[in-house]
Amino acid sequence: MQLETYISDLLYRYDCVTVPEFGAFLTERVSAKVHETTNSFYPPKKVLSFNEQLQHNDGLLSSYIAEIEKIPYEVAVKKLAKHVKSVKSYLIQGETLTFNNIGEMLLNTEGKIVFTPSYHVNYLTDAFGLSQFVSQNIAREVYKENVEALEEAIPVAITPEKRASTSSATIWAGSTTKRPYLKYAAVALIALTIGGFTASNYYVNKVDAHNQIAQEEANEQLDAKVQEATFIISSPLPAATLSVEKQSGNYHIVAGAFRVEKNSDKKVQQLKDKGYNARKIGVNKYGLHEVVYSSYVDRIEALRALRQIKRTHNADAWLLVKALN
Structure with a gap:
């Protein structure tokens, strides 16, 4: 009997699988976690344990065996009990039993079963496909300390700009006083600049408005042509019938x-x-x-x-x- 296979199948769907007259395998869901020392990220999983005190037959494992092997329930119960006696005899002889994808078992000096779970299988179906990975540590505080050390070693000095005692307004007043024609040239330059800027904005706005009107007219003409178009196929292809098998079931x-x-x-x-x-x-x-x-x-x-x-x-x-x- 492949007892470990049956137990493994049931652990994906149930939190407790009891082996009559032997013990129960229990699962407990744990959240994802990060190991601070190794920077390892672990996905959520079911942690597997064994309780020797739970030996009452709840019918789950026996019913599953009867269903899989197509045998009566009573026959499955007897077959399971016989296999459990064989497992116990091996443990009493001091052997270590290995259940594939579940763990290892042995008897300690007090005659109690010691169970070591296997970590190769994650029985949490919601986490299927997720595996452990390691990420590099981001040492933000180290970078901050390096920057502070550089600021202490190389201070930044800001020197205010020194301005001449003679202001630009005084120079401008003196220049225009000595050369009055410069005043009129400056006024003319400012007027030309303002006029050019205004004309440029007017021209750009005019072009944008024209482009928008042209685009709308083109769209209207295209819609009209599409509505008037008639598509005629002189020799249509024969209809193809495909038989597709649709899978069903839960x-x-x-x-x-x-x-x-x-x-x-x-x-x-x-x-x-x-x-x-x-x-x-x-x-x-x-x-x-x-x-x-x-x-x-x-x-x-x-x-x-x-x-x-x-x-x-x-x-x-x-x-x-x-x-x-």
Whole structure:
């Protein structure tokens, strides 16, 4: 019995998976965090733990085994109990048991189970596709201290401008007194400047108004020609009928999620080349384009296909239950 596979499947959808007469695997959601020492950013995830005190059979795992293996519920309960006895015997002999994608277990000196979770799988489906990354530290205070040190070492001195004792007004008055014709030349220059500026503005405004009127007339003529035009096709092409298979169902086997849509299109083509009925199902709330191997109406059929894909193509594939619009 692939007990760890069944437990792993259920941990994506439930916060507690109990193994009767053995213990319960629990998940707790934690937010994204930043490690201040290493500058590492960690996405939100589910933290996995084990509680040996919870051994009551809630029927979840047994029902799932019965559903997957197509056996009666009572047979699944007996089969699970037999496997649990085998696991306990290995622990009593001092062996360390490894559950794939879940963690390791062993007995301590007091006979209690010590569980070490695996960090290779994030059971939080909302964070699928998000991985850890490291960012360089931004030392703003260091730059500020360097600037302050430079200001202390190289002070900036502002020297006020010294003006001559004789003002420009005195010079202008003296010049015009000695040379009265300069006064009339200055007045004429100012008048010419003002007149030229006024004429230039008038000309520019005139050109803009003309261009606007011409543009409106051209648009009206174009609209009239379009309305009067008649398109006649002498030999129309025959109508083409395409048969497109539309996928349906709320059970989707996810192959990956991509930040860049071009990469998701490439992934869909790769899966189609391998014979899968792949497609994109939209963008999740993290802005990632999700690609699925296929969608199914029947949940059992989807789980059977998921196991086959995990075994032959992608061990990281997972089942998404989502109603598409």
